[in-house]
Amino acid sequence: MLLKHNKDLFMVIAIVMTMFVSCGKNLNEVNKLDVSANEPIGVAEVINLKYTDSGRLKANLISPKMLDYSNREFAFSEFPEGVHLYLYDKDNNKSTVISDYAIVYDQTGLIDMQGHVVLATSTNDTLFADQLYYDQNKQWLSTNQPVKFRTKGDLINGNGFDSDVNFKEAEVLEINGIITLDE
Structure with a gap:
């Protein structure tokens, strides 16, 4: 039971970490787009x-x-x-x-x-x-x-x-x- 609980906890942590890494990467791309939108074409x-x-x-x-x-x-x-x-x-x-x-x-x-x-x-x-x-x-x-x-x-x-x-x-x-x- 303790092992199953650790697997579930590990799975939740892995998903949350993946989301943070993905969001961070997309956030940087969004920030780059925002900067270029403020620049003249x-x-x-x-x-x-x-x-x-x-x-x-x-x-x-x-x-x-x-x-x-x-x-x-x-x-x-x-x-x-x-x-x-x-x-x-x-x-x-x-x-x-x-x-x-x-x-x-x-x-x-x-x-x-x-x-x-x-x-x-x-x-x-x-x-x-x-x-x-x-x-x-x-x-x-x-x-x-x-x-x-x-x-x-x-x-x-x-x-x-x-x-x-x-x-x-x-x-x-x-x-x-x-x-x-x-x-």
Whole structure:
């Protein structure tokens, strides 16, 4: 009877040990998969992306480095070394946006630019912000962060900014102050 009990105990210990060894091996594999899922699927240098619609260039994004996270459920591309974004209106007038960092979300067409964002229009109006969103589909620029917007005659400080790509509907939100500039 004692021998049978020892055999049963040995069998239980053997099964438990096998389970721990198997789980440990699978756990390591799962951890490796998790790490690779957080890594970009690709890295590219000297990027020049062009966005066209009906054969017309609408935007051109240039960056020294792009990290491709299209392996994620909500795919995106990250530009850790900043971007130069050129926006073209229907008359081919060019506005330029420069930022220290950017993310382009594939599914929504949204570009999130961050860090020392400077936007210069074709008419020399200039926007300064810490963050600016560009909706490629709607061709709309916006932020809810503090901004400075310099026009030909004024320097406008405020919290938030909305504009179409042509700057015909440019608006500083929650204006904190306006300084009239000498011409």
